[in-house]
Amino acid sequence: MTIVRRIARPLLAAPLIQSGVEVARHPASHAEAAKPVLNQVSGPLRLPNDPVMVVRSAGAVTAVAGSLLAVGRLPRLSALAIVATAPVVQPIEPFWKEKDPTLRREKQATFVKTLGLIGGALLATVDTQGKPSVAYRGRKARKAAAVAVREARVDASESLIEVRDSGRKATKKARKAAQQAAKDAGKTSRRARRKAEKVTAKQYAKAQKAARKAGDSLHV
Template sequence: MTLVRRVARPLLAAPLIQSGVEAARHPGAHAEAARPVLKQVSGPLRLPNDPVMVVRSAGAVTAVAGSLLAAGRLPRLSALAIVVTAPVVQPVEPFWKEKDPALRREKQATFVKTLGLIGGALLATVDTEGKPSVAYRGRKARKAAGLAVREVRADAHDTVAEVKVSGRKATKKARKQAQEFAREAEKAARQAAKEAGRTSRRARKKAEKIAAKQSAKAHRAAQKAGHALPI
């Protein structure tokens, strides 16, 4: 807590504590002033149909909340309690209806002071002492979560694109290798056919040569025997 807050909070809380104690001890005047307000809100808020008891309870709450605010304990929650009970503990008197100029000025000054106290309490409800508020941290967390989700989606999209590109590259590579294997197989088949052809021609020539030799031998043998055999 800074020095300014150590001084400002007790100064703000002092008149609030005093009005809370006064409302708790002597609720009659406050109850009469707050009766129009209580008549409107007692039904929706389910408050007791007893303005004196409501004012006394609200005064006690204001006194305790003001003490906590002055001590710097739960300052935002204490200030919120003071603001909530203000319409009962700090009732606004219709000074504009007062015909006596002196009383009108007095009530008007009280009205302005009351507004100032409520405004100070409202500021205290949002005073985070330089720390980020819960709403700010929530907005920041939502932004961080949204950014993380967008990054994850972008990474997933990039990964899918890489997989598709890799798949196309792999398919193209496999197709190319298959074509190379087919060409090599066709080349090997042609070489094997050539080898088989050469072997067949050599075998045929050798067979013809052997047959020619055998025929010549047979012809010579036939001549000797007196037989003429066609070559």
């Protein structure tokens, strides 16, 4: 924790703790001011139909969360709890409806102070103390995944091209081998035919020679 956070968090938490304790101890007046908000959120959030108890509980949550924020324990979660209970613990009074100038100025000052506290708590919810936030890590992971997918597609395309080229080369090689085999077979066939013709010619010559000898023997 930096020195700025060590100072800023207790300063922000002090009025929140004070207001939370005050609301928890004396919830009746705050429950009356928070009734419009409670009437709207009690149904969806399934809150008890007891404004005083809800306001007291919200005050206690604000006081505890403010204390944790002041000492730097679970600061983002604590700030989120403060923001969630702010509509009940820090009700915004419509100062513009007040006709008394003095009361209007007082309510306006309270209104501005409340907005400032809520704004500070909102900033605390996103303070990651210099560490990458979950959203940032998520975006980085998505980018890394997208890059990996693109690289995988490129590798797959290159592999497909290599396989296709290898197939073409293998086909050409096989065709050449088949053609060469056919040529060799043709040459072998021609040689065999010539050899057979030579053998046949020799045998024919021998037969003629034997026939002439036989004829000469008969004449004698």
